[in-house]
Amino acid sequence: MSNGVDWADLPPELLQTVATRLPTLADYIRFRVVCKNWRASALVSRFYLPREFPWLMLPLSRSSGGRRFFNPLTKNLHRLTLPEASHGRRRAGSSHGWLVLIDESPSIFIINPLTRDRISLPPLSSFPNVMKFDFYSIGREYTLRSPENDLYYYNLRQMRDAFIKKVILSHSPYEGSKFIALALLNRHENLAYCENGHGPWKIIDEARSFIEDAIYFNSSFYAVNKFGSLAICDLYGASPKVKFINVGQQIGGDMQYLVNAMGDLLLVSRYLEFEIDIEHYLEVCKTVKFHVLRFEWNEQRWESIDNLGDKLLFLGANSSMAQLASDHPGCTGNRIYFTDDYSGANYESITDDHDVGVYNLEDGSIETIPCYPRNSHWPIWMTPSLC
Amino acid sequence: MGKERRTNVIPLPEVDGVTLERIIGFLKIYTEESFQQFTVQEKKKRCDEFFANCKFNDFLTLASASNYMGAQVVLDEACQRTADMMKNKSVAWVRKNFGIKNNFTPEEEEAMREKHEWAYEGVDPDDDEEDII
Numbered sequence: 001m002s003n004g005v006d007w008a009d010l011p012p013e014l015l016q017t018v019a020t021r022l023p024t025l026a027d028y029i030r031f032r033v034v035c036k037n038w039r040a041s042a043l044v045s046r047f048y049l050p051r052e053f054p055w056l057m058l059p060l061s062r063s064s065g066g067r068r069f070f071n072p073l074t075k076n077l078h079r080l081t082l083p084e085a086s087h088g089r090r091r092a093g094s095s096h097g098w099l100v101l102i103d104e105s106p107s108i109f110i111i112n113p114l115t116r117d118r119i120s121l122p123p124l125s126s127f128p129n130v131m132k133f134d135f136y137s138i139g140r141e142y143t144l145r146s147p148e149n150d151l152y153y154y155n156l157r158q159m160r161d162a163f164i165k166k167v168i169l170s171h172s173p174y175e176g177s178k179f180i181a182l183a184l185l186n187r188h189e190n191l192a193y194c195e196n197g198h199g200p201w202k203i204i205d206e207a208r209s210f211i212e213d214a215i216y217f218n219s220s221f222y223a224v225n226k227f228g229s230l231a232i233c234d235l236y237g238a239s240p241k242v243k244f245i246n247v248g249q250q251i252g253g254d255m256q257y258l259v260n261a262m263g264d265l266l267l268v269s270r271y272l273e274f275e276i277d278i279e280h281y282l283e284v285c286k287t288v289k290f291h292v293l294r295f296e297w298n299e300q301r302w303e304s305i306d307n308l309g310d311k312l313l314f315l316g317a318n319s320s321m322a323q324l325a326s327d328h329p330g331c332t333g334n335r336i337y338f339t340d341d342y343s344g345a346n347y348e349s350i351t352d353d354h355d356v357g358v359y360n361l362e363d364g365s366i367e368t369i370p371c372y373p374r375n376s377h378w379p380i381w382m383t384p385s386l387c
Numbered sequence: 388m389g390k391e392r393r394t395n396v397i398p399l400p401e402v403d404g405v406t407l408e409r410i411i412g413f414l415k416i417y418t419e420e421s422f423q424q425f426t427v428q429e430k431k432k433r434c435d436e437f438f439a440n441c442k443f444n445d446f447l448t449l450a451s452a453s454n455y456m457g458a459q460v461v462l463d464e465a466c467q468r469t470a471d472m473m474k475n476k477s478v479a480w481v482r483k484n485f486g487i488k489n490n491f492t493p494e495e496e497e498a499m500r501e502k503h504e505w506a507y508e509g510v511d512p513d514d515d516e517e518d519i520i
Contacts, residue, residue: 007485021470029506
């Protein structure tokens, strides 16, 4: 080197400053393999890692090895080795960088696709309304009890696909303190939770019917019902404490999502359109628009907003989340990135393309994101995290 | 830089004259009141102009010297540009162009690469048209 300064031997804080300014996680990971000093200087910590745009986990493909993840901003396709997310496993949630996986056995676990760390959650058979699980009762392996005390049966597939609507986490298990998993249950519209993966699942009786969506916000779980009313659950004590905000206002749309958008509590209504494709005898369903409302704490009601400004929302089977476009060079705000999370428990889905795309609030236009192949492994948003 | 001057000369053994002049030149522009009135684009344009004549190695010296002198603004700019150069480059490319010797054993390197195999795919091809140093 002409002026005698040695890149390998630079002070750690200087190297850390360079590393933090790298645009992607992959750049940062490669930086740490260049030499020992660089590796020691660039820390694996949330504070220093570059902010990566959320990835779209693509459907399982028979051709390539591994699972493919698509970054809609950089247009990069990443192949990860993830046999745990194999064909028979359903993603029942994606929260803080962890996927929630269920299969036809009673086991439920969460896994970080980048580190492949996994943590078990209490099994399906440990929900209070599951009276019995018998692997040998073919076709009726699970015996369940309704709130009206009727007994009914689910087979392995129904239990995997229809019992749980979504699971969200309070925070990443990497963040040290005990995490809480909250499950939204379909059939009887219950909320259930467990702490730190320890069973059994406990049902929050007071919050029945608040299963449109739920998020972790200000140390509580906020759950919303079809009418936009909220159940606020504090799950940190011996028993749940639930408060309600009854909104009593007209909420439209076919599905509702709750989002913590940098401190604003948002309700997003999704409008679907059904069409009959006579030629192929298919019912085609797709998203036509979103309507965003913000909770006004003073008035205790939802107010429409027509512009998200710098914010981006990510909705679907994942824990609803928001990002700032300004954190991602080349990105424009005021958009909603969405996936199909309504085709329901019917894995034999026969509809058209996956309903995955980006909704632009400026003009209401939708740009679809093509996802191949078209099969039962619906795409889901995932925030890649190393720690 | 010291607030009080006891003598007329402040020795800065880690920084050569040319680099020092450059840093001072940049700081002068940056701290002028009028500079703060500029929009982000205008500021970027002026920074780009100033750094346009810097060759790759100059960034290195600038960054190093700024660190020593505590000129945060120059440091940030130099580090950003250095990071921009490394974007999407392979590990081999970075080692070659930054003149770094790989001090990992083959086993250590293999273990690290296996941990996040995906991060090594899709990088720019290593053959460069020109020497950037």
